[in-house]
Amino acid sequence: KNEVEQSPQNLTAQEGEFITINCSYSVGISALHWLQQHPGGGIVSLFMLSSGKKKHGRLIATINIQEKHSSLHITASHPRDSAVYICAVYSGGGADGLTFGKGTHLIIQP
Amino acid sequence: NAGVTQTPKFRILKIGQSMTLQCTQDMNHNYMYWYRQDPGMGLKLIYYSVGAGITDKGEVPNGYNVSRSTTEDFPLRLELAAPSQTSVYFCASSPLSGGTQYFGPGTRLLVL
Numbered sequence: 001k002n003e004v005e006q007s008p009q010n011l012t013a014q015e016g017e018f019i020t021i022n023c024s025y026s027v028g029i030s031a032l033h034w035l036q037q038h039p040g041g042g043i044v045s046l047f048m049l050s051s052g053k054k055k056h057g058r059l060i061a062t063i064n065i066q067e068k069h070s071s072l073h074i075t076a077s078h079p080r081d082s083a084v085y086i087c088a089v090y091s092g093g094g095a096d097g098l099t100f101g102k103g104t105h106l107i108i109q110p
Numbered sequence: 111n112a113g114v115t116q117t118p119k120f121r122i123l124k125i126g127q128s129m130t131l132q133c134t135q136d137m138n139h140n141y142m143y144w145y146r147q148d149p150g151m152g153l154k155l156i157y158y159s160v161g162a163g164i165t166d167k168g169e170v171p172n173g174y175n176v177s178r179s180t181t182e183d184f185p186l187r188l189e190l191a192a193p194s195q196t197s198v199y200f201c202a203s204s205p206l207s208g209g210t211q212y213f214g215p216g217t218r219l220l221v222l
Contacts (some may be wrong), residue, residue, distance in 0.1 A: 004152065019159065030208050031164070031208050031209075033210070033211070034131050041198065041215070041216050042213070042215055042216070043200060043202075043211045043212070043213040045211060045212070045213075048209065066184045082184075086153075088152075088153075090208035092207075092208060096143075096158045096166070096207055096208070097143050097145075097155035097158050097168050097169075098143075098153075098155070098211065099152075099155075100145075100152035100153040100154070100206075101152050102150065102151060103139060103152065105128075
C-alpha cells in the first residue's frame with residue numbers, strides 16, 4: 001500500500017511570497033495528482049503528472065520519479081490561493097482509485 | 111454540463127437508519143469513485159466502478175454498498191448507520207483509469 005506524506009501540514013505566508021509544498025510516496029506510481037480543496041469544501045484537480053514538470057499560470061508542479069517526490073510551487077502568492085492542497089498517487093494495476101495525502105493547509109495573508 | 115452532482119448536501123441520520131447518497135455525472139465517464147473525508151485525514155476510497163454493472167471494493171467498504179446500473183449514476187447505500195460513518199462523502203468520475211478525477215460538491219453526513 002502506498003503511503004503519501006505531505007509537508008508542511010500548515011503554512012502561513014505573506015502575499016507575494018514563493019510557496020513550496022512537498023509530497024513523497026513510498027511505492028512506485030503511474031501518476032501523481034495535485035488537487036485544491038477550497039474553503040467551501042469543493043475539490044478541483046490542478047495537475048496530473050508522471051514525469052518532469054507542468055505549469056499552469058502561477059502554479060508549477062514537478063516530480064522526481066527516482067526519489068519518489070513531487071513539489072507544488074506557487075509564484076507571487078495571493079490571498080485567493082488560500083486553500084488545502086492535496087497530493088494523491090495512482091499506483092496502477094489491482095484496485096483503482098487514488099491514495100491521498102492528508103493535505104497542506106495554506107493561508108496567504110494580505 | 112453539470113459535471114458531477116451529489117444529493118443531498120447535508121443529512122442527519124439516527125443510528126441504525128439507512129440512506130442512499132446519490133451521484134450523477136453527465137460526462138460519459140466510465141470510472142466512478144466514492145471517497146470519504148474525515149477531519150485531519152486524507153480521502154479514503156470506499157468503492158469504485160469501471161463501468162456500468164462493474165463495481166469493486168476500495169480501502170474502507172464496510173457498512174456501504176454500491177450499484178452501477180447506468181454510466182451516469184453511482185449511488186452509495188448506507189445500511190444501519192453508525193457514528194463512525196459521520197464524514198464528508200465525495201463522488202468523483204474520470205474518463206481514464208488513474209486519470210484526472212472530477213469531484214462532486216460532497217455530502218456532509220452526521221450520524222447521531
